[in-house]
Amino acid sequence: MKKHVVLYKKLSAQLMERLQAQAQVTLIERLDAQGLTQLRDALPSAHGLLGASLKLDAALLDLAPNLQAIASVSVGVDNYDIDYLTERRILLSNTPDVLTETTADTGFALILATARRVVELANQVRAGRWQQSIGPQHFGTDVHGKTLGIIGMGRIGEALAQRGHFGFGMPVLYHSHSPKPAVEQRFGARYCSLETLLQQADFICLTLPLTAETHGLIGAQAFAQMRPESIFINISRGKVVDEAALIEALRNQQIRGAGLDVFEREPLNADSPLLQMDNVVATPHMGSATHETREAMARCAVDNLLTALAGERPVNLVNAGAWVG
Numbered sequence: 033m034k035k036h037v038v039l040y041k042k043l044s045a046q047l048m049e050r051l052q053a054q055a056q057v058t059l060i061e062r063l064d065a066q067g068l069t070q071l072r073d074a075l076p077s078a079h080g081l082l083g084a085s086l087k088l089d090a091a092l093l094d095l096a097p098n099l100q101a102i103a104s105v106s107v108g109v110d111n112y113d114i115d116y117l118t119e120r121r122i123l124l125s126n127t128p129d130v131l132t133e134t135t136a137d138t139g140f141a142l143i144l145a146t147a148r149r150v151v152e153l154a155n156q157v158r159a160g161r162w163q164q165s166i167g168p169q170h171f172g173t174d175v176h177g178k179t180l181g182i183i184g185m186g187r188i189g190e191a192l193a194q195r196g197h198f199g200f201g202m203p204v205l206y207h208s209h210s211p212k213p214a215v216e217q218r219f220g221a222r223y224c225s226l227e228t229l230l231q232q233a234d235f236i237c238l239t240l241p242l243t244a245e246t247h248g249l250i251g252a253q254a255f256a257q258m259r260p261e262s263i264f265i266n267i268s269r270g271k272v273v274d275e276a277a278l279i280e281a282l283r284n285q286q287i288r289g290a291g292l293d294v295f296e297r298e299p300l301n302a303d304s305p306l307l308q309m310d311n312v313v314a315t316p317h318m319g320s321a322t323h324e325t326r327e328a329m330a331r332c333a334v335d336n337l338l339t340a341l342a343g344e345r346p347v348n349l350v351n352a353g354a355w356v357g
């Protein structure tokens with residue numbers, strides 16, 4: 033008998049066909065109130081789940097006694113209670129690598145847009161307010177040659193370092209759990225403490241995961257260590273930052289600006305003070321959002337799920353402790 037898979041993210045026709053050849057599929061089109069009811073109804077018979085952007089807590093998982101595997105269409109796994117999944121021997125997989133370059137492109141787009149005031153000035157043109165040559169009050173700041181600071185030198189951090197070093201001649205400072213000699217050799221990057229990075233980098237970029245250790249890592253104390261010329265970029269997770277402290281730092285001109293793809297609460301409220309600030313570029317958690325990359329992520333997740341449901345170890349297994357072989 034085919035296993036039952038519950039999808040809470042729409043797949044391309046090709047991937048859907050592939051999944052349906054191997055499993056009985058229930059598709060939840062939208063995670064609104066009706067979709068959540070459908071999900072609760074489908075969980076009791078589910079063997080596999082595939083999707084993203086849903087906090088799958090113990091209360092929901094307890095509705096799924098037959099669950100064997102979850103394939104997240106994301107690299108970040110902060111939406112899952114990994115200890116609980118491991119205890120229940122539910123295999124959790126994610127989609128690393130396939131989104132690295134695209135997410136680093138987004139990081140660099142935010143660096144450039146914020147430093148060169150692209151959104152603010154483009155909005156002025158659109159509003160018909162370009163009536164004479166622009167003057168110093170509209171000038172931005174250079175990106176090339178400035179110091180790029182990367183907090184979390186993993187896959188995406190490294191791809192950001194590559195762009196900064198080779199594309200923009202930027203000296204790279206980084207902070208991670210441990211030094212990365214290969215990265216230092218390839219990009220001339222220098223390992224330093226978080227404090228040194230906050231004090232010395234012109235662009236301070238977050239590329240680390242949200243974990244118990246990183247929750248609220250960048251708060252008032254961290255912003256106080258940055259310089260008035262610093263630009264803060266977050267493409268990791270909103271909760272790594274104390275957003276109220278970020279707003280204060282921007283209001284008090286402790287930093288020059290911020291490029292933000294992720295927020296404490298998503299979608300960001302339309303009345304957020306961040307949206308009133310010209311020196312903030314806010315994007316809708318679109319780090320990996322290109323047609324090619326989202327399809328590659330979905331393919332990777334389908335591979336992971338079908339492998340797990342076939343009783344084999346998925347390549348991108350997150351909770352190795354759940355694997356009994």
Ligand SMILES: NC(=O)C1=CN([C@@H]2O[C@H](COP(=O)(O)OP(=O)(O)OC[C@H]3O[C@@H](n4cnc5c(N)ncnc54)[C@H](OP(=O)(O)O)[C@@H]3O)[C@@H](O)[C@H]2O)C=CC1
Pocket residue numbers: 107108109128129131132135183184185186187188189207208209210239240241242243245246267268269293294317318319320
């Ligand atoms: N905006 C978006 O749309 C996207 C956001 N993301 C986010 O980016 C994150 C990173 O992805 P990826 O690069 O693939 O992950 P990796 O695991 O490859 O890299 C994360 C790095 O962060 C470092 N790190 C973890 N905790 C700490 C800490 N407390 N202090 C310092 N460094 C730390 C790790 O360092 P070490 O190696 O030394 O342990 C690791 O190298 C994801 O978890 C996700 O949240 C990802 C994709 C898209």
Ligand SMILES: O=CC(=O)O
Pocket residue numbers: 105106107108109131319320
């Ligand atoms: O935020 C996106 C991810 O893949 O993680």
